[in-house]
Amino acid sequence: MSVSDINHWFGITQNASEHGGLVDHMLGFVHWFMLFLFIGWSIFLIIAFTKFRQSKSPKADYHGVRGHASTHIEIGVVIVEAILLLGFAFPLWSRQADDYPTSPDTIKMRALGEKFLWNFQYPGDDLMLSSWDPRQVSAANQVGRDLQDPNGKDDFVNPGTMKLPVNRPVIVDVASKDVIHNLAIVPMRAAQDACPGVKAHMWFKPVRTGTWDIICGQLCGPGHAQMKAVLEVVEGPEFDEWAKEMSTAAAAKSAEPAK
Ligand SMILES: [Cu+2]
Structure with missing residues (x-):
């Protein structure tokens, strides 16, 4: 310094x-x-x-300056x-x-805020996110993704941790399930309000590996101070391996007959 x-x-x-x-x-x-x-x-x-x-x-001077x-x-x-x-x-x-990034290696993902945590949806192997509706959130569907959408078959959700590869741009759709939150990623110098009923977007490009806190930047209730998630920026191959594993598991689960 x-x-x-x-x-x-x-x-x-x-x-x-x-x-x-x-x-x-x-x-x-x-x-x-x-x-x-x-x-x-x-x-x-x-x-x-x-x-x-x-x-x-x-005595006062009435002329002043x-x-x-x-x-x-x-x-x-x-x-x-x-x-x-x-x-x-x-x-x-x-x-x-x-100027949103358009390069083919761009990661497109989602962050859904709720009292008091962040859920992250990744597109899986096909790099396509399912459509979503935060009103459809349930215990089995943390981000309210459209279960009929074929693009979502291999999507996976990782609550609490945003894992990203270094040197690849990231576009994050940000929304909220309940009240106004704010996805504040200080080391990325990026923050976006998460408002119920609005699908907002933000982007950034990590250029350094490491682990940091993601916080909620809007006072959202009694658990606001604990509304933290982890940002983990790792080397590309490590991310690809992790994403592949998570995506394969998600695809296998979607292929199971509904109970
Ligand atoms: Cu919050």
Whole structure:
């Protein structure tokens, strides 16, 4: 860590996603700017308290400020904030909102929030997710997938753990079974509200292997603080082997005659 890494002073989790560096760059810029403004305002307050203390100015001056310095400083602050929004925030947001990955190795999966856990559905060997309806959730069907949809025959659900391969983009459909949650994956610098009745999407690309917590970013009830899942980013072959095994087991189960 270098002294200039102001984000680290605030204890921000290390970034592990491809686009996260840009988010951190912007955050760092904002933090330095806030520090600069804080120091500026503090100096102003000290000057105002000393210069305009009652013993020194017993009579009010009805003309007030005559110089233009404060106007120039305010314009400077507005320009910096405009650069932040137009130069950093909007382009970054537009890329995450509009440029979804289309490469064939993209992982498409789902996260369904419920009080108080996350269920993850994977597409299985055919790489096709079944259609789903969170209203169809039952004890035997944790994400409410359409049991008639042939694409879902080899889909599998992994509650509590989001396992992903490194260096492959991931698109996650996010929804909720009950109240508003938020799938907050801090090391991926990505978060998406999970609202009942809405199928939302988010994407990111892990570029580092490791294990982190996924948390719920919306206060959703008494179990909110424990609403954690695990993000496990592993090497590609390890993921493929795991996904194959889970998918084969799911396909075998779907092929069983219904009881
Ligand atoms: Cu929640």
